[in-house]
Amino acid sequence: MEPVQRRKLSQEVLDRLIEAISTAEFPPGSQLPSERELMAMIGVGRPSIREAMQSLQQMGLIKISHGERARVVNPTPDVIVDQISNAMIMLLATSPRGLDELKEARLWIEAALVRMATRNASARDLEALEASLRDLKEARGDHARFVGADMAFHGLIADMSGNTLVAAATKGMLVWLSRFKRELVSVRGKERVTLEEHEKIVRAIAAGDGEGAARIMTDHISRANDLYRQPDTIRRALVEE
Known part of the structure; x- marks a missing residue:
């Protein structure tokens, strides 16, 4: 006892x-x-x-x-996720496997979310996605603005899923990952490829092809995962704004 x-x-x-x-x-x-x-x-x-x-x-x-x-x-999901953001960024910066595990989690979650978003997509949602694509095009050449527009696009799809808890967690992951993303200007042609992939995702959603959208999203995130800094440089992100 x-x-x-x-x-x-x-x-x-x-x-x-x-x-x-x-x-x-x-x-x-x-x-x-x-x-x-x-x-x-x-x-x-x-x-x-x-x-x-x-x-x-x-x-x-x-x-x-x-x-x-x-x-x-x-206590909304967004508030709760925001509360743990600093701790998560520290964990990613100090855990040998933290960043890789988060990238894997994002891959699985966003593939599922885009299927749900396709099923739920309304005319207004599709208009919002098209507007998000325009924002991404206009942001080319400006790294911070481009990353912000990229995150907004993925956040919009998360919201379209209709699951507020998972959507908040997904947007939190995007914020955490953004602290470790390399400058796209140092990776020739990556902005153009990102934009093309986003356009394909929107076309698949508009066509009601959830499986196709999930495949494109999986390829898109798998490629984008290479744009994050390696563990030996991650700690610098803690002091970056």
């Missing part, structure tokens, strides 16, 4: 606050009581309250602004 583990007071406070948020005692958009009020309500000292509040902020459940009471955040 294992001994009973003593829990930190801050963990007890955290559990109480999470329960209050999840039961809508403090609904999204509302402000939490002040530190002094929470101390009186829960019967603990200021250090335990502050530690619990920091944990809530790290979990993406509240936002703490200087001079204001903490505000409860609507």
Whole structure:
């Protein structure tokens, strides 16, 4: 039989606050009581309250602004993914297999998403994809803008899948991967190839050919995976903006 583990007071406070948020005692958009009020309500000292509040902020459940009471955040998938972005970028920079595993995951997920996007595509979605292609064409020659337009295109397809959780995770992966992408100007002709592949994906979606779109997406991402920096240069990305 294992001994009973003593829990930190801050963990007890955290559990109480999470329960209050999840039961809508403090609904999204509302402000939490002040530190002094929470101390009186829960019967603990200021250090335990502050530690619990920091944990809530790290979990993406509240936002703490200087001079204001903490505000409860609507825990959408986008907010949750954004909360872990810095940690994920650090993991990719320090894990020998991290970047390769993320590229593999993106390949599998986006191939599945484009099938779903094809099935769900509306006339408005197709117009948005065409507009995204125009943005990509206009961004040629400007690396940062081109990468941004590329990410927006893939993010749009993720949204078209109709699965908000997977779409948020996919867009998070795109942000994480973008920190390690080499300048396309150093890879002759890659911008043109990327644009052509995007156009083929749009044509397949418009034709209702989900399997064809998935094959093109798989080839596209497999080729694009070569554009990411190797592990011996990855750490430089942590200080790049």
